[in-house]
Amino acid sequence: MRHKHQYRCGYMRESASQCMTQGTPQNESLVKVRSKSWRAFIASVVAGACIFSLAACGDNTPSSALAYDSTHNTWASEKLTPLTGEFAASGASSQKSAVDAWIVGYSSAQPHISISYDPSGSGAGVNAFLTGAVSWAGTDAPLSQAQLQASQAVCNGDNAFEIPTYVSPIALAYNLSEYGLNGNAIQLSATTIAKIFNGSITMWDDNDIRQENPEIASKLPHIEITPVWRLDKSGTTRTFQTYLHQAAGDEWSSEPSETWPNSIGQGAKGTPGVVMTIGQAQGTIGYADYAQTSGLGTVAVKVGDYYVDPTPDATAELIANSTWNKDAHKQGRYVLDVDYATQSEGVYPIALVSYDVACRVYPDKRDATFVKQWLSYVLSDAGQIIAQDNAGAAPLPKALRNQMLRTVKTITSASDSKSSSGSEAKGRSDKASQHSTNVQVR
Amino acid sequence: MSDKNQTQTVEPQALDPDFVPTPDFDKFKPSRSSLAARKRTDLLMRILIYIAFVIALIPLISVLYTTVVNGVHRFDWYFLTHNMRGVVGGLYPYGGILHAAVGTLEITLGAVLISVPIGIMTAVYLVEYSAKKRLHKAISFLIDVMSGIPSIVAGLFAYAMFSLILGPGTMNGFVGSVALSILMIPTIVRTTEEMLSIVPVDLREASYALGVSKSRTIVKIVLRTALPGIVSGVILAIARVIGETAPLLVTAGAISSTNFNLFSGRMTTLPVYVYNEFQQGIASCPTISKFGSDDFGLCVPGIRMERAWAAALVLIIVVLILNAIGRLVAKIFSVKTK
Numbered sequence: 001m002r003h004k005h006q007y008r009c010g011y012m013r014e015s016a017s018q019c020m021t022q023g024t025p026q027n028e029s030l031v032k033v034r035s036k037s038w039r040a041f042i043a044s045v046v047a048g049a050c051i052f053s054l055a056a057c058g059d060n061t062p063s064s065a066l067a068y069d070s071t072h073n074t075w076a077s078e079k080l081t082p083l084t085g086e087f088a089a090s091g092a093s094s095q096k097s098a099v100d101a102w103i104v105g106y107s108s109a110q111p112h113i114s115i116s117y118d119p120s121g122s123g124a125g126v127n128a129f130l131t132g133a134v135s136w137a138g139t140d141a142p143l144s145q146a147q148l149q150a151s152q153a154v155c156n157g158d159n160a161f162e163i164p165t166y167v168s169p170i171a172l173a174y175n176l177s178e179y180g181l182n183g184n185a186i187q188l189s190a191t192t193i194a195k196i197f198n199g200s201i202t203m204w205d206d207n208d209i210r211q212e213n214p215e216i217a218s219k220l221p222h223i224e225i226t227p228v229w230r231l232d233k234s235g236t237t238r239t240f241q242t243y244l245h246q247a248a249g250d251e252w253s254s255e256p257s258e259t260w261p262n263s264i265g266q267g268a269k270g271t272p273g274v275v276m277t278i279g280q281a282q283g284t285i286g287y288a289d290y291a292q293t294s295g296l297g298t299v300a301v302k303v304g305d306y307y308v309d310p311t312p313d314a315t316a317e318l319i320a321n322s323t324w325n326k327d328a329h330k331q332g333r334y335v336l337d338v339d340y341a342t343q344s345e346g347v348y349p350i351a352l353v354s355y356d357v358a359c360r361v362y363p364d365k366r367d368a369t370f371v372k373q374w375l376s377y378v379l380s381d382a383g384q385i386i387a388q389d390n391a392g393a394a395p396l397p398k399a400l401r402n403q404m405l406r407t408v409k410t411i412t413s414a415s416d417s418k419s420s421s422g423s424e425a426k427g428r429s430d431k432a433s434q435h436s437t438n439v440q441v442r
Numbered sequence: 443m444s445d446k447n448q449t450q451t452v453e454p455q456a457l458d459p460d461f462v463p464t465p466d467f468d469k470f471k472p473s474r475s476s477l478a479a480r481k482r483t484d485l486l487m488r489i490l491i492y493i494a495f496v497i498a499l500i501p502l503i504s505v506l507y508t509t510v511v512n513g514v515h516r517f518d519w520y521f522l523t524h525n526m527r528g529v530v531g532g533l534y535p536y537g538g539i540l541h542a543a544v545g546t547l548e549i550t551l552g553a554v555l556i557s558v559p560i561g562i563m564t565a566v567y568l569v570e571y572s573a574k575k576r577l578h579k580a581i582s583f584l585i586d587v588m589s590g591i592p593s594i595v596a597g598l599f600a601y602a603m604f605s606l607i608l609g610p611g612t613m614n615g616f617v618g619s620v621a622l623s624i625l626m627i628p629t630i631v632r633t634t635e636e637m638l639s640i641v642p643v644d645l646r647e648a649s650y651a652l653g654v655s656k657s658r659t660i661v662k663i664v665l666r667t668a669l670p671g672i673v674s675g676v677i678l679a680i681a682r683v684i685g686e687t688a689p690l691l692v693t694a695g696a697i698s699s700t701n702f703n704l705f706s707g708r709m710t711t712l713p714v715y716v717y718n719e720f721q722q723g724i725a726s727c728p729t730i731s732k733f734g735s736d737d738f739g740l741c742v743p744g745i746r747m748e749r750a751w752a753a754a755l756v757l758i759i760v761v762l763i764l765n766a767i768g769r770l771v772a773k774i775f776s777v778k779t780k
Contacts, residue, residue: 058700060528060535086697086707088611096722097531103698104530114527116697116708119721133611272723291726294743390531392726 062104081369083113090118091125091138093270094235094289095166095354098391099138105386106377113370122235129357130154135367136374137357138166140235142328142335155359156414161333162355163404165378166387167394169290169315170240170350172299175278176204179221182297185309187212189302190341190349194248196285197227199264204283212302221283227265228277228286233258236271239352240287246340247349289352290315291392301350304343314348315394321347332360334404351394361412368413375408506758513755516748522756526698526710532725532741539753541700545615545709546760549694550684552619552704553626558676560623561630562665568631569638570660589628596624597689604693615704618694618711622686626679633675637668670772677768681761687713712757719750 089099096119103115120128122139126147129137132154143151143162151160172193176182188196192208195201201208204225210217230237241256254261268277271288278284278296290298290310300307308314319336321344328335336353358375362368377383379401387393472480516536524538564581572578600621604612641664649659665672695708696718710718727741742748 058523058525058527058538058540060524060526060537062528062530062535088613088695088708093721097726100698101530104528107527114697114699114701114707116695118695119718128611131610133605270721270723272721275723292724294724294726386530390533390726 062108080109080373083110083366083370083373085113085366087113087115087367087370088118088134089115089125089136089138090120090128090134091357092122092140092235092354093119094140094168094352095119095138097291098166098387098393101386101390102374102378102383105382106374109377110373115374121233126357129160135358135362136371138354139357140238140352140354142325142355143333143357148331151357151359154363156361156363158360159331159333160357160359161331161407162357163334163375163379163407164319164336164353164396164400165356165375166354166391167315167319167396168352168354168392169310169312169348169394170236170243170287170352171290171293171310172285172301172350173275173278173288173293173296174285174299175282175296176221177297178282179219181216181219182295184216185298185300185307186216187300187302187307190244190247191249191251193299193301194244194251196225197229197244197264198251198262199227200251201225223283225265226281226284228274228284229260229265229267230271230274230287231260231267231269235354236287236289236352240350243340243350287350289392301348303347303349304345306345308346308348310348310350312388312392312394314346315351316397317344317347318342318349318351319353319394319400320397332407334400334407358408358411360410361414363414365413365415368411368416372408372411375411376405379405379408509751509755509758512748512751514752516752517755521749521752525700527700529698532727532743532745534741536742536745537749539712539715539749539756541698542710542712542715542753543756543760544700544702545694545711546684546713546757548702548704549615549618549622549690549709549711550680552616553622553683554676554680556619557623557626557630557679561627561679562634562672564627564631565634565638566660566665568635570656570664585628585631588624589632591624593621593625593686594688594692597621597692599624600689601692613693613695613708614706615694615701615709618690618709619704621689621693622683625683625686625689629679629682630675633678634668634672637671637675638664640671641667667777670776673768673772673775677765680764680768684761684764685713685757687717690714691717712753712760716750716753716757719746719753722746 096117099117103117107113107115117138118125118128118134122141125134125137126139126143128134130147130150130153139162143160148159152158154160172188174182174186176186186209188209189212192201192212195208202225203222205220205222210220213220235258237260238256238258241252241254241261244252245254245256260267266277266284268274268286271292274286274288275292275296278286278288285299290312298310300309302308318338321342322336322338325333325335325337335355338351338353340349342349356375356378358371359368362371378387379396384393384395384401388395520536521538522543523540524535525541526537529535529537564585568578568581572581597618600617601613603620604617645663645667646659649663650656654662690711691714694711694714696710696714697708698710701707701709723746724743725741725745727743
């Protein structure tokens with residue numbers, strides 16, 4: 001009987017949910033009885049059968065650390081509308097690790113859906129969003145006016161909007177391990193950093209570097225500095241150049257762009273490529289996501305009178321000191337004007353801000369429900385913690401998140417906005433505000 | 443000199459019709475020094491060829507060795523029977539490749555089902571029906587062009603075609619199968635064509651002489667005789683496409699859960715899995731969080747590289763198994779000759 005049922009499972013998509021509920025006990029039994037060999041054999045046969053029957057087999061039981069987290073999170077205190085099936089998103093590769101963590105966290109509340117995030121890059125992601133192929137997109141650059149115009153075609157005549165969801169400290173990583181300097185952070189000011197990357201400073205024991213590092217001045221080796229930069233187009237490159245452009249003054253004259261402007265030193269593809277290149281040679285320095293730089297030295301950057309290490313918290317300060325872009329805000333969009341040249345105390349000034357693009361009104365109700373739940377989760381405490389732990393993201397300040405949540409709550413679908421009368425709409429907004437207070441409780 | 447020899451041999455023949463000329467073999471006998479020179483050349487060339495052989499083997503052995511050494515660590519039962527759903531960063535459920543293995547097998551099978559009939563029928567037409575016709579030249583030319591198509595172009599073609607037919611952003615396993623079949627068809631046509639053209643004409647004529655129709659001769663005699671060659675051609679074509687990353691990245695996408703339905707939803711494949719894992723680099727571990735390392739296992743920062751290596755190892759093993767199956771099939775169906 002059971003066998004027959006499984007057979008039906010494999011060939012009919014409709015019964016996918018039944019398949020999944022069956023899958024869990026089988027997998028658990030597989031783990032529990034591993035000690036007894038004959039039972040393990042039976043279990044492995046069952047697992048083999050699962051290959052031909054279950055639509056959701058092979059799912060992992062998420063880490064107990066996360067399970068603990070999910071019981072304590074309050075982002076979804078009201079009952080979520082259950083969703084099934086597959087949802088697609090695409091966009092900036094910088095967000096990928098965070099999105100992967102969010103998918104796991106969000107899926108624990110919505111076990112019957114699967115979400116894919118295609119890290120095809122900001123431009124490709126937004127283009128896919130503008131064709132309606134994906135329900136939301138991640139991008140390192142805010143939308144252009146042309147893209148906003150185009151978004152009306154897929155957003156039921158309304159503009160799309162973006163909210164910052166992922167802020168990542170960009171560290172200046174260097175490798176001087178043979179000289180024992182990877183442990184203590186080398187201190188550099190924006191001007192010195194610009195001089196290193198534009199080729200004015202070529203040696204590690206240059207006077208400028210010595211003066212900024214009085215404690216280790218004698219240990220600085222007389223070897224060449226090899227700047228390492230991204231070969232591919234990247235939001236990280238743009239952010240780092242924007243920082244140099246704003247903070248280093250005359251030393252960095254070229255306009256920020258997604259491609260690296262000079263060819264001093266060595267190029268490498270992708271953040272892993274940059275980190276690998278730095279790790280392989282002495283005297284290298286490059287920029288990469290802070291979370292990726294373990295084992296390398298990271299530069300403490302001068303802000304005001306102090307040198308600040310790259311940490312998620314110091315980066316969160318930078319975001320807290322930033323303001324919304326006024327023009328974008330009038331259109332209901334949330335674009336951060338980051339003050340890279342800030343002189344405030346305890347702020348780490350180089351951070352990549354990555355946005356999620358979504359519609360205010362979706363033609364399809366299923367998409368609207370999903371994106372609303374997804375963005376609410378991402379902006380919740382639970383979402384921010386999971387991204388900080390597993391992707392090295394800087395947590396967004398609560399005040400900003402609450403502002404954005406108010407907009408997220410208004411995401412709706414075309415059929416909703418047509419059918420709802422005034423009183424219903426009011427009821428919904430009450431519910432929404434109740435939800436947002438629940439989020440704040442934590 | 444040659445004039446003189448000629449006159450000598452021609453003359454007795456003219457006198458005696460039964461005369462059989464016997465060449466003077468001693469004249470052709472190599473001298474001692476030329477024998478030694480030949481042996482030296484032989485030895486030299488032999489060494490050169492051996493060295494070339496070893497050089498050709500170095501990358502192969504190096505790749506196999508590196509993959510096994512790096513991949514065997516993560517290659518276990520859990521890895522083979524779980525997907526990536528519920529896996530976060532470097533935390534304990536380290537995840538697996540079940541979804542990617544299923545995707546690779548289904549998409550490749552789909553591509554085989556599309557391209558084998560088309561490929562073999564094209565080859566039959568080229569060899570048996572269209573010799574020296576204008577269409578023959580045209581098809582041959584197009585097949586040559588097709589075999590030069592970069593794989594990403596095939597992927598984009600399939601993606602664009604399905605986007606036009608089924609709406610923008612259509613990504614599923616079948617789109618991937620179509621993209622791969624574009625890459626497989628030229629290989630299959632070319633190998634099958636070779637195999638069909640070396641089937642002796644005598645066999646066909648013998649069959650015709652017994653009154654068997656042309657179509658029946660092709661199916662029962664020609665294809666039957668060429669079967670082992672065709673099978674190995676198909677396997678070569680599979681080996682050509684099973685490691686393709688770019689077209690599948692565009693057409694089938696990637697997703698963390700297991701999807702058995704070739705016609706709906708994204709499907710991860712092994713090469714795309716390896717690419718994605720490598721692309722993401724180091725996994726970050728919770729440091730400041732109170733949930734630090736958990737009871738079930740430590741957080742592994744290099745987990746993505748380990749998974750990528752292990753998945754590459756699985757891919758190599760899958761190709762080896764397919765090869766073995768193909769050889770077995772070819773052996774079973776080969777024509778028994780006594």
